Amino acid sequence: MASTLVNNAVVKFSGHEHLRNRVVLSLLSGKPIRIDKIRSDDKDPGLRDYEVSLLRLLEKICNGMVIEISYTGTTILIKPGIINGGLVTHECPTSRSVGYFLEPVLMLAPFSKKPLNLTITGVTTDDKDLSVDLLRTVTLPHLQLFGISEGVELKIKKRGAPPLGGGEVQFSCPIVRTLKIINFVEPGKIKRIRGIAHAVRVSPQLSHRMVEAARSVLNRYIPDIYIHTDVYKGQDSGKSPGFALTLLSESTTSAIHCAEAVSQPGASPEDVALVAARSLLSEIRAGGCVDQKHQCLVMLMMVLGTEDVGRCRIGPLSERSIQFMRDIRDVFGTTFKVVPADPSDLDSKDLVISCYGTGYVNSNRSVA
Structure with missing residues (x-):
């Protein structure tokens, strides 16, 4: 638009x-x-x-x-x-998971006046938005690329599956004055795969079945695989039964790709695991140092970085990312340069995006 x-x-x-x-x-x-x-x-x-x-x-x-x-x-x-920050609590409607709400908060929190400490309740994992597991294991490490690391934390107190939710998450983030600029153009080789198989209000055995099914696909490519089983019981398991598998791959240059799948009516744990594993392989095949789910976050932080040229290698641009580039141009007046990462490789769809940072300074910040 x-x-x-x-x-x-x-x-x-x-x-x-x-x-x-x-x-x-x-x-x-x-x-x-x-x-x-x-x-x-x-x-x-x-x-x-x-x-x-x-x-x-x-x-x-x-x-x-x-x-x-x-x-x-x-x-x-x-x-x-x-952007004030401070101690905040919020109850989300069950129509979207807390990931819908946390994504924009993650972009704003480092530029608050005071460190943010947010307690948010609702559905913790659904099939529309990033789950709290992805936010904790993939999104927060992306913030570290720009110098936002110490004190950033996402704690899952209770899990809440759709439709009734009942989950609780605590997010805390320090404030920064300026961001580092990045030059992230080497995707490297995949060295390990990690994952979280969680189950709430169902048999813990379902988590183990998801792990085995995912391994049956991923072990063909790499031996270093560890998938943690996370079973919540009692009040910590929310109000509805459900299970999901979150997977991420890490490369030799710390490039992270991720995928997840959530239980659906009539779907077996094996079905969920196979969807997640194949989705991860598709993300890895798409290439780049940043997966499609985190292109917008990285673009924003590049624009807000110090007054220097930032560069990042990504896979094919998502529709959301293309529109975000246009919106950044309209609001900040910053444009991105987009070029093929390897013009000589006709099979590669990787791109290198670059922009000149605005030198954004957190003027909201409280001076101690």
Whole structure:
């Protein structure tokens, strides 16, 4: 969706598809945004419950943020405030997992006034968003590339499977003044595969069956495989039964690719494991130093980095990433250079993206 500048102040977007990223860009840049035509042609037009819940969560994290929602819910105007951080609790609707809410928070938290300590409840793993396992084992290490490491933590207190949820997660993040720039263009060779097979309110044996099924595929390629079984019981297991498998591969240059699969009605643990294992192999085959799920995060941190050229090798750009590049151009005025990683290799679809960092400084930060 295209965007335009209105009165040289408000950046205008249309459509609901990229709402999270656009709100994040508004809060970081300090520019107000207006999003209209939010499902205006639907039988049920306007914002969904999870989108309203996300805006309420960001209101808790920010000080002075103003959100104006039209009567029909098809238009919102957001005037950003100061990213405050601090101690925050939030209950998510069960229509989306907590990963939907944590992704934008992860982008904002390092630039808070005070270190963020967020307790969030709801569904911890579903088939739409990044699970808390992926966020903990893959997303947080991506933040380390930019110098955000010490004190970043994601604790899974309770797991909550859909549809009723009941999970609880604690996320804490320190504040930084500036980000490091990256030059990450060597994907390396895969050296190990790790995973988490979790089961809640079902037989613990299902976790072991997922491990064995995943190994039957992955052991053909690499011997260094360790999949941890994580079984929650009693109150810590949420309100609904379910199981899932999260897998990640790590290369010799610390490039991480990930995949996961979640239990569906009628699906056996073996089915779930085979989907996850094959999805991981597809991600690895796609190439790059960053997988598709984390392209947007890396792009944003590159834009906010020090005033120097940052470079990163990625696989084919996702539709979400392409739109995010356009939104970054509209809000920050920064454009990316995208070139083939290896022009001589016609079979390679890897790209190298580069941009000049804005030298973003966390002016919200409390001075001790």
